[in-house]
Each structure stands twice: as structure tokens, then as C-alpha cells.
Amino acid sequence: xxxxxxxxKLMLVAAAFVLALSPATVxxxxxxxxxxxxxxxxxxxxxxxxxxxxxxxxxFNPAAxxxxxxxxxxxxxxxxxxxxxxxxxxxxAPSLPPLPGVPPLGIPLGGLGGDAGSLTPVPNGYFSxxxxxxxxxxxxxxxxxxxxxxxxxxxxxxxxxxxxSIHAINVNPTVAVKVGSLSLGAGVNWQQFDAELxxxxxxGGAAFGSAFLAxxxxxxxxxxxxxxxxxxxxxxxxxxxxxxxxxxxxxxxxLIELGAGTKLAVSYRSEVKHTLEGTVTxxxxxxxxxxxxxxxxxxxxxxxxxDRPITADVTLPDTLSVALAWxxxxxxxxxxxxxxxxxxxxxxxxxxxxxEDVTSLNLRFExxxxxxxxxxxRMTDAWKLRLGAxxxxxxxxxxxxxxxxxxxxxxxxxGGLEWRLNEKNRLDLGYSxxxxxxxxxxxxxxxxxxxELLKGNLVGTYTGTVNIxxxxxxxxx
Numbered sequence: 348x349x350x351x352x353x354x355x356k357l358m359l360v361a362a363a364f365v366l367a368l369s370p371a372t373v374x375x376x377x378x379x380x381x382x383x384x385x386x387x388x389x390x391x392x393x394x395x396x397x398x399x400x401x402x403x404x405x406x407f408n409p410a411a412x413x414x415x416x417x418x419x420x421x422x423x424x425x426x427x428x429x430x431x432x433x434x435x436x437x438x439x440a441p442s443l444p445p446l447p448g449v450p451p452l453g454i455p456l457g458g459l460g461g462d463a464g465s466l467t468p469v470p471n472g473y474f475s476x477x478x479x480x481x482x483x484x485x486x487x488x489x490x491x492x493x494x495x496x497x498x499x500x501x502x503x504x505x506x507x508x509x510x511x512s513i514h515a516i517n518v519n520p521t522v523a524v525k526v527g528s529l530s531l532g533a534g535v536n537w538q539q540f541d542a543e544l545x546x547x548x549x550x551g552g553a554a555f556g557s558a559f560l561a562x563x564x565x566x567x568x569x570x571x572x573x574x575x576x577x578x579x580x581x582x583x584x585x586x587x588x589x590x591x592x593x594x595x596x597x598x599x600x601x602l603i604e605l606g607a608g609t610k611l612a613v614s615y616r617s618e619v620k621h622t623l624e625g626t627v628t629x630x631x632x633x634x635x636x637x638x639x640x641x642x643x644x645x646x647x648x649x650x651x652x653x654d655r656p657i658t659a660d661v662t663l664p665d666t667l668s669v670a671l672a673w674x675x676x677x678x679x680x681x682x683x684x685x686x687x688x689x690x691x692x693x694x695x696x697x698x699x700x701x702x703e704d705v706t707s708l709n710l711r712f713e714x715x716x717x718x719x720x721x722x723x724x725r726m727t728d729a730w731k732l733r734l735g736a737x738x739x740x741x742x743x744x745x746x747x748x749x750x751x752x753x754x755x756x757x758x759x760x761x762g763g764l765e766w767r768l769n770e771k772n773r774l775d776l777g778y779s780x781x782x783x784x785x786x787x788x789x790x791x792x793x794x795x796x797x798x799e800l801l802k803g804n805l806v807g808t809y810t811g812t813v814n815i816x817x818x819x820x821x822x823x824x
Contacts, residue, residue, distance in 0.1 A: 353734045355815075378494050378513070378752065379664070379687060381424035382469045383407065385819025388777030389733025389763020393719030394681025396600060397612035398672035401821050402473035405487035405521045408600035408614035409532025410474050412483040413525040416823075420464045421473040423775075427733055429464035429811065431496060431753055432786070435772035438503045441549040442800050452552040453581040456803075460502030463750070464811075465495040481504040481526065485534075487519040491539075491616075492663060498750060500585075500602070505547040507790060508750040509585070513542040513620075514661070519598065528606075532597040540621045544751070549801045550632055550652070551582035556797050558644050569641040570648070570708075574633060584632055586658065590625025596663075609676040618691055619663045628654045662691040664714075667762040681721035681735070689742030690714050712742040714719035721757070730764035733777065745787050753809035755786035763817070773821040781813035 381392045384403035398407035401421040404411035440456045443449055475485035500509060521534035545593035551574050557627030559567035574582060600614035632652035635645030670683035689712040697708075717739035726732055737759040743752055786809040792799035 353609055356524055367691055378454070378492055379666075380469055380491055382427060382692070382815060382817070383471055383489050383491070384473075385423035385425060385777055386421075386733075386763075386765065386775040386821070387733060387764075387816035388425060388632075388779055388815060388817040389737035389761055389775070390681055390721030391719050391722070391737040391759040391761040392630060393721035393735045393737055394670040394683045396614040396668045396670035397602060397610045398670065398679065398721070399736050402470070402485055403476040403487070404532075405473050405475065405485045405534065405608040405696045406471075406489055406491075406598075408596065408612050408668075409485070409521040409534050409604060410530040410600040410602040410614075411522050412485055412521065412523040412532055412783060413530040413602070414649075415475055415483070416477060418476045418824045419474070420822040420824075421679060423471055423817060424800060425469040425471075425815055425817040427467045427469060427481045428466075428814040429496070430813070431809060431811045432648040432752070433460050433463075433498075433502075433753075435459060435503065436788075437467045437804070439804040440503075440805050441506055441552055441803045443552055443794060444797055444800060446559060449555075449559065449567075450577060450580065452549065453577070454549060454552065454583060455501075455581075457501045457503040458503060460498035460504060460750075463496040463498045464813075465494045467493065467496055469493065472502045475521075477510075482522055483523040483532075485521040486534075487517075487521065487524070487534075487576050489517050490514055490519050490664050491517070491538075496751070503803070504750045504788075504805045506549060507805050508544070508546045508585075510543065511751045512544075512674065513540070514541045521598075528604040530602040531600070533736045534597065534736065536596040536598060536616075536619065536767075538596060538619050538621075539591065539593050539594065540623065540663075542623060542625070543587065543589050545585055545587040547583050548586045548629065550633075551580040552568045552801050554633065554648050554729040555580055556801070557648065558641070560797070561644055561647075562641060569639075570635065570644065573645070579633075582631075582633060586631040587628050587630065588625055589628075590623035590657075590659070591613045592621035592623045592661075594619050610672045612668075612672075614668045614670070616666045618665045618688065621661045621663065623659045623661060625657060626654055627657050632777055647758075653810055657693060657697060659697050661695070664688040664691045677725045679723035681707050682719065683722070684716065684718050686714060686716045687742070688714050689789075711744050711745065711747045712755075713744060723765075729767045730766075733761075733763040733765065734761070735761040735779075737761075743786075745790050748788055748809075749790065750788070750805065750809075753786050753788070753811060755784040755809075755811075757781050757783045771823050773823075774815070775819040775821070778816075781815065783811040783813070785810050
């Protein structure tokens with residue numbers, strides 16, 4: 348007979364998979380958001396660390412604030428419209444390991460999930476002011492990480508993930524100084540990170556299988572009766588995590604003017620180490636009798652399905668960007684290479700409120716990079732045309748891809764317009780189409796692992812595209 352500790356561990360692991368916090372992103376590699384201003388979208392955010400000309404430099408490179416005279420206010424919003432769809436290639440419904448006398452669970456496979464994309468407006472605002480001949484200060488409020496995806500509640504991957512909604516709000520006070528042709532800038536970042544993640548749990552199968560492992564066929568039979576008979580084996584419900592965290596980071600940058608309209612820049616944003624604290628809730632979970640011969644098993648199952656506090660450590664990645672900008676009389680060229688340190692999230696380690704390890708989700712994220720090229724053309728004193736393209740690698744390896752992050756390599760194609768209403772007021776409009784390479788899903792359960800089998804196999808292909816629009820208002824004073 349297996350121990351009740353092993354039974355409880357099995358149940359905790361099954362429930363804790365809701366914390367697969369590698370969510371489906373909305374827009375840069377992983378779940379990072381490049382959409383930190385509206386003026387850069389038309390260039391696919393290429394070369395922003397060197398070429399940005401408004402207070403959004405606070406995010407892209409605080410050293411670039413030294414190119415602004417007086418005060419500068421930026422308010423922008425970048426609605427992101429992603430589309431993610433799944434095509435099946437051999438998925439299976441949850442099951443249990445082959446055991447003598449154990450019937451099939453009867454859980455339906457489900458559908459394809461519809462379109463998991465959801466429109467997400469990404470707002471941000473920046474303010475900078477020149478406080479002396481060589482000094483500038485600024486404050487930025489933005490959303491550097493975020494997503495909203497939701498698969499249909501009855502889809503075939505519902506035991507791996509249904510809804511993923513996360514965002515990080517970042518407050519970034521900044522200072523910059525200019526010494527000759529060299530500008531330096533730095534800031535601190537206070538970050539609020541919120542997450543709501545849900546998936547289905549096979550309550551009936553988990554309870555029956557755990558009872559069988561803990562007490563044999565007699566105990567499993569008793570639990571089956573309390574489930575209402577064989578139909579109870581198909582009982583499932585939604586498990587949800589709500590959690591949040593606050594943490595600190597920093598950013599810094601340098602920019603040097605090389606002459607002839609050429610600028611070279613480097614910018615860095617640090618890792619931010621979060622400890623999410625929240626609660627796992629189990630909607631529709633059964634309640635078992637805690638008296639009689641199998642009372643201890645019922646008590647252990649009730650404890651496993653009880654709402655409770657839970658924590659997870661997540662280190663959001665650092666970013667290093669090297670950028671070049673050249674500006675002529677009517678034409679400006681922009682380029683950048685940017686690395687994001689996604690290897691800061693090799694796994695997601697989850698603990699319960701007693702500090703005991705619950706599970707570790709092996710993500711194996713790899714560092715990723717992107718390269719972009721942009722062109723601006725001054726058509727008239729009032730109008731400027733922006734064009735851009737970029738290529739991005741993904742941090743996700745094929746064998747570890749989940750429906751929370753159906754990410755893959757992508758190509759950006761972008762365009763935009765700048766309209767100067769007068770010397771003080773400016774509007775920027777932008778649009779980008781992001782083409783995501785088809786991504787495979789290869790989540791195949793170990794046939795000897797009951798927890799994995801209770802999630803089923805999710806095998807197939809994700810297809811995705813993203814449309815982004817932007818509107819920015821800039822006031823100089």
C-alpha cells in the first residue's frame with residue numbers, strides 16, 4: 348500500500364500545474380512587450396536606443412533624453428491584436444496508467460480551442476525635463492511584460508492551460524547627463540506583477556487513481572461510490588491561480604555622437620526577481636467523507652483540493668541592446684541588435700504555504716535575440732514616413748512548448764506616420780504585422796507518470812499572427 352503522503356503529493360502536483368507561468372505572449376519574444384511607445388512602432392522598434400527622440404527614451408535608453416530641450420510629455424497606447432489557433436495532430440484525453448480493473452475515465456477529448464488571441468491595449472506615459480545645461484530627469488510608467496490569451500473552456504488542451512492573463516506595471520524614475528559628445532543615463536524600476544492563470548483538473552480521475560495507489564482496489568471502489576459511480580470518473584473542474592508581486596530593478600544606457608549625424612548607443616535593463624504570492628482555487632472539486640475505513644484517504648483528497656496559498660519565484664529577464672542611428676537632411680537610418688536573457692527562467696518551481704516543494708515545471712527557456720532595421724523619410728516639414736522590419740528568435744524549445752506560450756520565431760513588417768501639428772505638438776500613428784512561424788506542440792505524457800497522464804497528450808501545431816496599431820501624442824514645452 349502506498350503512503351498517504353505519496354497520495355497527497357500526487358494530488359498537489361496535479362493541481363499545481365496551473366502555475367505553468369510560461370504564458371502565451373502577446374508580443375516580443377517570450378512574453379516581453381516591445382510596445383513601449385507609439386513613435387517606434389512604424390520602425391518595428393528598430394534602433395530605438397540610438398534614434399528615439401521623445402521622453403520614451405526613459406525605457407529604450409535614458410541617455411537619449413539629452414537630445415530633448417526643455418520638457419517633453421509622451422502619452423501612447425498600442426492595441427495588440429493577436430491570433431493563435433491550434434490544429435490537432437494526435438492529442439488524447441486524460442487517462443490513468445494501466446491498472447488491473449481500472450475502467451477508462453470517459454473524459455471527452457474536446458475541440459480545437461477557437462482563437463486564443465485577445466485584444467490587449469498597452470498604455471504607457473513618459474515625462475522628461477531638462478533641469479540644467481547638462482542634466483535631465485524623467486519618469487516613465489509602462490507595461491514591459493504582459494499577455495491575455497484564452498482558449499475555449501472545453502478544448503483538448505484544457506488540462507494544460509485555458510486562460511492566461513498577466514501584466515507587469517513598471518514605474519521608472521530616471522536621470523541623464525551629457526558630457527561633450529557622450530551621454531549617460533540610469534534609472535530605477537519599481538514593478539508590480541499580477542497573474543491570473545487557469546486550467547482544468549481531472550478531479551474524478553485524480554481521486555480514483557490516487558485512492559487506488561494509496562489503498563488498492565477496495566479504497567478506489569469506495570472513492571468511486573462517493574463520486575457517484577463510473578460517470579464520476581469524468582468529473583473535471585477549473586483550477587485558478589491569482590497572484591501578485593512587487594520587486595525592484597534598474598536600467599542604464601550610454602550614447603555617443605560620432606559626428607556626421609551618427610549616434611551609437613548601448614542600453615541595458617536588469618533582471619527583476621519576483622516572488623508571486625497568491626491562492627490556488629479549485630472550482631467544482633468534490634468533497635469526500637472523512638470517516639470509515641477510507642476516511643484518511645478522503646481527508647487527504649479534501650486537503651489536496653482545498654483552496655490555499657501558494658508561491659512561485661520568477662526572474663524576469665534582462666535585456667541588452669546595441670543600436671546605431673544615422674540622420675541626413677531628409678532620411679534617417681536605424682538599426683539594432685538586442686539580446687534578452689530568458690535563461691533566467693529555466694523552470695517554474697512551486698511551493699505551498701508550508702514551504703514544501705509542490706512541483707517544478709521544466710521550461711528550458713533559452714536566451715533570445717532580435718535584429719531590426721528602420722528608415723524614416725521627411726516628406727514635408729509636417730509629415731514623416733516611418734518604415735521598419737525585424738527578426739526575432741524565440742526562447743521556447745520545441746519539446747517544451749505549452750499552450751500558454753505557443754511562441755516561435757517571428758518577422759515584423761511595420762510602417763507609420765509622424766504628423767507635426769506645430770512646434771510643440773506631434774501625433775504618431777503606426778502599424779505592424781508580426782508573422783509567427785508555425786509552432787509544434789509535443790506534450791506527450793510519460794505512460795508511467797499518473798500526473799502527466801491526467802493532463803492528456805497535446806500534439807499538434809499552433810499558427811499565429813499579430814496585428815499592432817499605435818497612437819502617440821507628444822507635447823514639447
